[in-house]
Amino acid sequence: MADGADLPETLTLDEAYRAAFFLTDLYVGIESSPDEGLVLFHQYLQSDPARWEDWKQAVRQALSPEADPDPLVENLLRD
Template sequence: MGTDEQLPENLTLDEAYRAAYYMVEQYVALEKQPDVGLVLLVQYMESDPARWIDWIASVRRGLSDASTINPQK
């Protein structure tokens, strides 16, 4: 998908998880000396079986408290 193509308004939980993973992975790959916490986060997102339960809990929290963080700022 190119940068000029329209993005969907909504994502599935799987799609949103992959997007979050790629965001962190991209940052780690671009940085000369990436933060060890982000490296560990990528490893966790790839391999820890608890990641899906944690992801669902995070989605629920994000839906219930929209004022916590503004992704547009």
């Protein structure tokens, strides 16, 4: 998919996981001194055997109507 192309409204579990990985990969690469926690999270996404089950649990929580805090709402409140 080229830059600027329309993005899909939904992603598969695999695609969303890859997006989360690439987002952390981007930030770790951009920052001159990335936060240690972010670096550890990036390493976790690459190598921890539990990552897929943890990812599915996080997706279940995100899909829950009562998920709190909602990071999208939190970000809107800061703008």
